[in-house]
Amino acid sequence: MAVSEPSQQKIYLPAESVTDPEIPLANLVPAGLGVHLKRLVQWGRKSSVWYLSFGIACCAIEGLMAAGGPRFDLDRLGSFFRATPRQADLMIVAGNVNLKMAEVVKTLYEQMAEPRYVLAMGSCACSGGPFRGSYNMIDGVDQIIPVDVYVPGCPPRPEAVFQGILQIQAKIMAQAEKGARK
Numbered sequence: 244m245a246v247s248e249p250s251q252q253k254i255y256l257p258a259e260s261v262t263d264p265e266i267p268l269a270n271l272v273p274a275g276l277g278v279h280l281k282r283l284v285q286w287g288r289k290s291s292v293w294y295l296s297f298g299i300a301c302c303a304i305e306g307l308m309a310a311g312g313p314r315f316d317l318d319r320l321g322s323f324f325r326a327t328p329r330q331a332d333l334m335i336v337a338g339n340v341n342l343k344m345a346e347v348v349k350t351l352y353e354q355m356a357e358p359r360y361v362l363a364m365g366s367c368a369c370s371g372g373p374f375r376g377s378y379n380m381i382d383g384v385d386q387i388i389p390v391d392v393y394v395p396g397c398p399p400r401p402e403a404v405f406q407g408i409l410q411i412q413a414k415i416m417a418q419a420e421k422g423a424r425k
């Protein structure tokens with residue numbers, strides 16, 4: 244009995260469809276498979292939320308470093324810190340942002356690749372905290388960059404940081420249903 248040859252048919256994509264970020268990935272694969280592929284990509288994305296190694300004040304030490312350390316072990320959510328914004332998916336703003344630092348925070352955010360997410364950690368990053376109304380402070384980091392999740396507290400417990408990252412993961416998966424975030 245003759246064994247059928249595997250299909251040699253090749254699919255050629257227009258060159259611009261591969262390089263143009265405006266063409267959704269789902270358009271490049273057969274109908275039906277696109278939805279599953281998109282979910283798979285988003286699942287991979289949500290399971291590897293790498294955050295920028297970046298701390299401004301006490302929240303970074305008391306909450307974020309504790310969350311990343313061996314006792315709480317943030318790594319088990321697939322979240323590792325990266326020392327460059329170009330390889331980070333998430334900016335955790337841990338601390339009060341003064342006017343001098345605001346420009347630096349904005350620059351780092353703009354250096355992160357899309358899709359990028361921001362978690363405001365602690366009362367200072369959420370709304371100014373005890374420094375609210377101070378002459379040289381920003382009353383919440385959302386005045387300079389968009390924030391996805393707010394984690395209140397002074398400082399928040401490491402478990403609260405975990406919950407914040409789980410919320411980011413839920414948001415990423417929800418985007419798999421609604422369409423990728425621009």
Ligand code: SF4
Pocket residue numbers: 300301302303305337338339364365366367368372373396397398399
């Ligand atoms: S919220 Fe509290 S612990 Fe966090 S940076 Fe502000 S003062 Fe420090």
